[in-house]
Amino acid sequence: MQIVTLTTDFGLDDYYVALLKGALLQQGVPLQIVDVSHNVKPYDIVQGAFVLKNTFPSFPPNTIHVITVNNSAEGMSLICLEHAGQIFIGPDNGIFSLIFPEMPTAWRLHRESESSFPMQLSLAKAIQHLANGNPIHEVGPSAGEPVQRIALQPVLSHSQIRGSVIYVDHYENVVINIPKDLFEKVRNGRKFALFFKRNDPITLVSHHYTDVAVGETLCLFNSAGFLEIAVSMGKASSLLGLKLDDMVQVDFL
Numbered sequence: 001m002q003i004v005t006l007t008t009d010f011g012l013d014d015y016y017v018a019l020l021k022g023a024l025l026q027q028g029v030p031l032q033i034v035d036v037s038h039n040v041k042p043y044d045i046v047q048g049a050f051v052l053k054n055t056f057p058s059f060p061p062n063t064i065h066v067i068t069v070n071n072s073a074e075g076m077s078l079i080c081l082e083h084a085g086q087i088f089i090g091p092d093n094g095i096f097s098l099i100f101p102e103m104p105t106a107w108r109l110h111r112e113s114e115s116s117f118p119m120q121l122s123l124a125k126a127i128q129h130l131a132n133g134n135p136i137h138e139v140g141p142s143a144g145e146p147v148q149r150i151a152l153q154p155v156l157s158h159s160q161i162r163g164s165v166i167y168v169d170h171y172e173n174v175v176i177n178i179p180k181d182l183f184e185k186v187r188n189g190r191k192f193a194l195f196f197k198r199n200d201p202i203t204l205v206s207h208h209y210t211d212v213a214v215g216e217t218l219c220l221f222n223s224a225g226f227l228e229i230a231v232s233m234g235k236a237s238s239l240l241g242l243k244l245d246d247m248v249q250v251d252f253l
Contacts, residue, residue: 161182172239
C-alpha cells in the first residue's frame, strides 16, 4: 500500500483536508494517508519546511510526501521531485529550497483546469501515477529552475553566535536556528551564556526537560538537533516573551 503524508496550512476547522483526502482516495489506488500536520501557520513556508524536513527521514523509501503551504495564489504550479528514495510534491514557492541543501531535479505537474479544485485533482492524478509504479519524469514537463528562498542563517564570530526563533511547538518550546554541530564547533569547549529578551542567561545545556525544577528555564538540543529554549512543565514562548523571528545571542567565554 502506498504511503502518502500530508503537511498543510489548512487547519482542521474547515473541509479542506477532507477535500484533499477525498480527491486522493477517489483515484482508486490503495493509500495509507498519514497526517503530519495541518496546523502549519497560514502561508508560513519556513514553518512548513521545518516540519517536513524533520519528519520525512522517519518514513520508508518510496513514501510520497505532499506539502501544501501558501499555494493559494492563482496560477501557482505544483512540482514533484525525488530525494533520498522518497518523493515530494508541493507548490513552486521556494518551500523545497528550505528543505533540501541542494535542489533535486523537479517536474511540473499538469494542471487539471477542468476541475473546480485543480490543485487537488493534479495531486491526485500524480499520486495515482506514482503509486502505480510509473516513473516520476512522466508526471509533467521539467520544472526548470524552481523558486528559491534563502533561509535566515545564524551570524557567527569567534566568540558569539546570533540566531533567531524559527519554530514554536505545541508545548511552546522555542526552537532556534542553531544546530548542535555548529554550536559545538564555535564553542570549542568553552563556557557559554545564552541571552534572550531581558531574561537571565542560560549557561548550561540540559539533556532532558526534567533536568531542572518545574517552572525553571533550560536549553537543550532537541530531537532534530537544534537548540531549544524551554520551561520545565511550562510554556516558554508565553512565559519568556519569545516569538518567531526573535533574536537570541550565545556568547562564548
